[in-house]
Amino acid sequence: MAEARSGDTRERILDAAERLFMAHGYEGTSMRQITGEAQVNLAAVNYHFGSKESLMQEVFRRRLDWLNEERMRVLHALQAQAGGKPLKPSQIVDGFFGTLLRMGGDEKRGGVTFLRLLGRTLTDPSEFIRAFLAHEYQEVMDRYKEELFRALPDVPKAEIVWRFHFMLGATSYAIAGTDALRLVTDWQIEAADATDRLDRLVPRLMSFLLGGLRAPLPQFQDAAVDGL
Amino acid sequence: MAEARSGDTRERILDAAERLFMAHGYEGTSMRQITGEAQVNLAAVNYHFGSKESLMQEVFRRRLDWLNEERMRVLHALQAQAGGKPLKPSQIVDGFFGTLLRMGGDEKRGGVTFLRLLGRTLTDPSEFIRAFLAHEYQEVMDRYKEELFRALPDVPKAEIVWRFHFMLGATSYAIAGTDALRLVTDWQIEAADATDRLDRLVPRLMSFLLGGLRAPLPQFQDAAVDGL
DNA sequence: CTATGATTCAAACGAACGTATGAATCATAG
DNA sequence: CTATGATTCATACGTTCGTTTGAATCATAG
Numbered sequence A, B: 001m002a003e004a005r006s007g008d009t010r011e012r013i014l015d016a017a018e019r020l021f022m023a024h025g026y027e028g029t030s031m032r033q034i035t036g037e038a039q040v041n042l043a044a045v046n047y048h049f050g051s052k053e054s055l056m057q058e059v060f061r062r063r064l065d066w067l068n069e070e071r072m073r074v075l076h077a078l079q080a081q082a083g084g085k086p087l088k089p090s091q092i093v094d095g096f097f098g099t100l101l102r103m104g105g106d107e108k109r110g111g112v113t114f115l116r117l118l119g120r121t122l123t124d125p126s127e128f129i130r131a132f133l134a135h136e137y138q139e140v141m142d143r144y145k146e147e148l149f150r151a152l153p154d155v156p157k158a159e160i161v162w163r164f165h166f167m168l169g170a171t172s173y174a175i176a177g178t179d180a181l182r183l184v185t186d187w188q189i190e191a192a193d194a195t196d197r198l199d200r201l202v203p204r205l206m207s208f209l210l211g212g213l214r215a216p217l218p219q220f221q222d223a224a225v226d227g228l
Numbered sequence C: 001c002t003a004t005g006a007t008t009c010a011a012a013c014g015a016a017c018g019t020a021t022g023a024a025t026c027a028t029a030g
Numbered sequence D: 001c002t003a004t005g006a007t008t009c010a011t012a013c014g015t016t017c018g019t020t021t022g023a024a025t026c027a028t029a030g
Helices: A006-024 A031-038 A044-049 A052-082 A089-103 A111-121 A127-151 A157-176 A194-213 B006-024 B031-038 B044-049 B052-082 B089-103 B111-121 B127-151 B157-176 B194-213
Strands: none
Touching (some): A006 A031, A006 A052, A006 A111, A031 A044, A052 A127, A089 A194, A157 A194, A157 B194, A194 B194, B031 B044, B052 B111, B089 B111, B157 B194
16 A cells, blocks of 8 residues: 555645635636646546545545634633633634634644635535535534523523624635725725734724624613623 | 517526526526526527626626615715714614615515625625626725714724724625524524515624624724714 | 556546527517 | 518537546555
């Protein structure tokens, strides 16, 4: 059983696919583009991954496995530190979204490229992609959801779930980083490199998310959400 | 110059394309699917619109022209009523996002189908689509941005622009309505029809957006954003 | 060194893609 | 009714798609 330098080929394909899927989407990226950029033979993808769909899944699994573990690790650390008491919403939000955003600064984990890919993929229309992502996220998501319920006992659970949705949306769009509507035109380019942009993004996004999470409940009810 | 029933054909194509682009994305939808669903000849799209790209643009223009006018109309009405004084942030947010969301309840304007299409398209990777949307949105966007600056004179403009971004993301993801991560599983299906879901969504989203917009500024600064 | 299994390679497959063509059909103007 | 231009239609064009194939090449085990 020779291993050869296949490890090299596999990773080169995954890197190229990650970058191209981010830039042009799943449907908009061809096998020939991927193998061309990776400088491997066209048949290599099917040999190593079986199909384009499987390649897509492997691109995500490579990153999400680590992210899932890290999010769980952070949550358990917070829980241990709290000693049975409910966590503060800010801790939970930081554990979930902060961990994701900090991943964007870690080049070994895909950096901003993977962040943008993930952000764009959350609204991707392809059914098999959404189904796969849902499965990958499910467990961690449920744990954080439960922890939010505990942290905000006076807020209806349905409301918390919705606000989790909204936070996901704001984050997903922010890391997709398309600036589709050219909002940031002349005012403040903040060009800099992607990593630098990310550093400034994190505190801004976090305070926005917390503000939204703690907002007064809709339709008349105005009770404080939490003593955050 | 005979007009024939071509008006019928054009609209049937636009309706089918709107639905299919929403469900499968631009790249994932073929001309044959579109003409098949619209029950017109394959060549009809190229005859009436020239190309698939032009069709995509027309699908959006048909709805966005009205949305742009309506958003402007609402803004001008608010300004007239305020008589030169700055508007309240809640008014601006409702004028921009509320107008969009209410469009989802108007079947003549595409209803939730177009809303979901728009939400998903904002993160679409295709360059020509983003460029087109940016151009369509530019003018109205700038006007609302300026009004937010006036309404929040103590908040740095860069901060406002970022929070506009975040609000767009939360809204875009919410109306894309994929629930990619199966957040809303068992807790509260809230099945009902799409319009009904929308009715409950609006107040929830609006209070989240305002909470985020009015959140304390990041990095230590904590001054109130506005006397909203 | 030789044998074996893993990997790479050039080439081709059928299918589906967006688009173009020219004849048939339609509605209306004169 | 006839002529004219708009629209529809069946069909085909040339590309590109994801995938497959079988031989060539490589690395290692015995």
